[in-house]
Amino acid sequence: MAGIVPLPAATAGPTHPEVHVGGEFTLGRLSEGVVLGLAAVTCVGSQDPVDQALAVAVAKDRPDLEKPQVDSADFDPASPKHRYSLTMVRYFPLEGDDRSDVVVMRGSLEAVMAETNVSRKDKGLLRRNAVWAQAHGWRPLAVATAPVTGRDQVGPFTMQGFVYIGIGPTKPLPNSGPSNWAWVQVWSASLRVQHWINVAAVFTLSCTGYIIMDPFFGPAGGQSADVGFQMGWVRMVHFTVGFLWIVLGLTRVVAAFTSRDRHQRWNEWWPLKSKQDVKYLGEVLGHYALIKNHAPLFLGHNPLQQLTYTAVYLACGVQMFTGLTLFGLYHQTNWFWELMATPAHWVGIPFIRLFHTMMMFCLWAFVIVHVYLAVRADSLERHGGISSMINGGVWLRQGAKPVDAPEIG
Numbered sequence: 001m002a003g004i005v006p007l008p009a010a011t012a013g014p015t016h017p018e019v020h021v022g023g024e025f026t027l028g029r030l031s032e033g034v035v036l037g038l039a040a041v042t043c044v045g046s047q048d049p050v051d052q053a054l055a056v057a058v059a060k061d062r063p064d065l066e067k068p069q070v071d072s073a074d075f076d077p078a079s080p081k082h083r084y085s086l087t088m089v090r091y092f093p094l095e096g097d098d099r100s101d102v103v104v105m106r107g108s109l110e111a112v113m114a115e116t117n118v119s120r121k122d123k124g125l126l127r128r129n130a131v132w133a134q135a136h137g138w139r140p141l142a143v144a145t146a147p148v149t150g151r152d153q154v155g156p157f158t159m160q161g162f163v164y165i166g167i168g169p170t171k172p173l174p175n176s177g178p179s180n181w182a183w184v185q186v187w188s189a190s191l192r193v194q195h196w197i198n199v200a201a202v203f204t205l206s207c208t209g210y211i212i213m214d215p216f217f218g219p220a221g222g223q224s225a226d227v228g229f230q231m232g233w234v235r236m237v238h239f240t241v242g243f244l245w246i247v248l249g250l251t252r253v254v255a256a257f258t259s260r261d262r263h264q265r266w267n268e269w270w271p272l273k274s275k276q277d278v279k280y281l282g283e284v285l286g287h288y289a290l291i292k293n294h295a296p297l298f299l300g301h302n303p304l305q306q307l308t309y310t311a312v313y314l315a316c317g318v319q320m321f322t323g324l325t326l327f328g329l330y331h332q333t334n335w336f337w338e339l340m341a342t343p344a345h346w347v348g349i350p351f352i353r354l355f356h357t358m359m360m361f362c363l364w365a366f367v368i369v370h371v372y373l374a375v376r377a378d379s380l381e382r383h384g385g386i387s388s389m390i391n392g393g394v395w396l397r398q399g400a401k402p403v404d405a406p407e408i409g
């Protein structure tokens, strides 16, 4: 059994030119540099270029840290079956002068996470940082440790973090130093509840509206048969949900002018209040058109989203109005329904019905693009799209400076 063997001086010299170490990400259980030291633990005489690059990084960044190497009896290399290596190391300086016997697990992030009892939050952090590093050309070498509790007995593994490994030409990682993400609460519970009621209402109104437009059930080709009150039920659901949706829309309008939550106020929807706003809109458009590399960062909605949502709110208002016009046609018993039905007398009932139907297809087009962009924001950018409308928060890198919020701490 080997203890700590000091590094031979030669290992601090030139290494494999293609492999670099770009820093470390630690979950904070061990102080900085220790994760790097643990990642560098390897079998004596290893010719692996990653091991050699790690040895150079330790010699450069943590000259105080001895580089432990163990003999092959204490080293179990990674294999296709388990994509991590296991190394038993004695008297490792985990914290300060305290030395412990530990087993170090090093390898693929997903494989190491699967062997450790890592919380959902930490998993999110690790994956976010790994994806961010990979986007800059770096790969994570994950590190976990387990205490040696007795002769041939090892405790549970604890995830510690990872080291960024670059293979081939790599650009330096931006914001070098400890990288992290912050979860920022943005959408209030009432806004989220309204959003999902809207989804249910638009879905129900679309299904029932489509059947009113084209009643595909019942006899075909003009044959007559008794279909009972089927269409009556469909229309009743359409009207009931339609009126509930109008009430919900009215509460949204009231909130836009009275709410203390700035994300619910009307000025959050309108992006063209100053010259600076117009400039931001141009930059966002340039980014979406793949002309500009970077777009200004917004915590809430960016100017293009603001314009889109303003248009969607207006479209919904028009849909409600034309719905009331059609409804008013059957109930012209008082001045209100007479007034509501007036547009149909001006432009004709077929036009209002066509318009009401075309607006439905416009809303569908918006929903398709909206869902695509939300899933994309969740999975590719790891910023939070659909998840933000469930838990109310988005992820931003620490130190990020959104133009509509203070620096993220």
Ligand code: HEM
Binding pocket: 201, 202, 205, 206, 208, 209, 210, 212, 213, 214, 235, 238, 239, 241, 242, 243, 245, 246, 319, 320, 322, 323, 324, 326, 327, 328, 353, 356, 357, 359, 360, 363
């Ligand atoms: C997302 C919202 C909505 C969608 C997608 C939608 C869709 C439709 C569609 C496709 C039709 C059939 C048009 C035709 O061919 O005659 C229709 C009819 C109708 N809608 Fe809507 N609608 C919506 C909201 C509303 C609202 C808020 C009201 C008002 C309460 C309303 C009231 C009506 C009425 C009265 C009819 C005519 C029913 C009939 O003639 O039997 N709709 N709707």
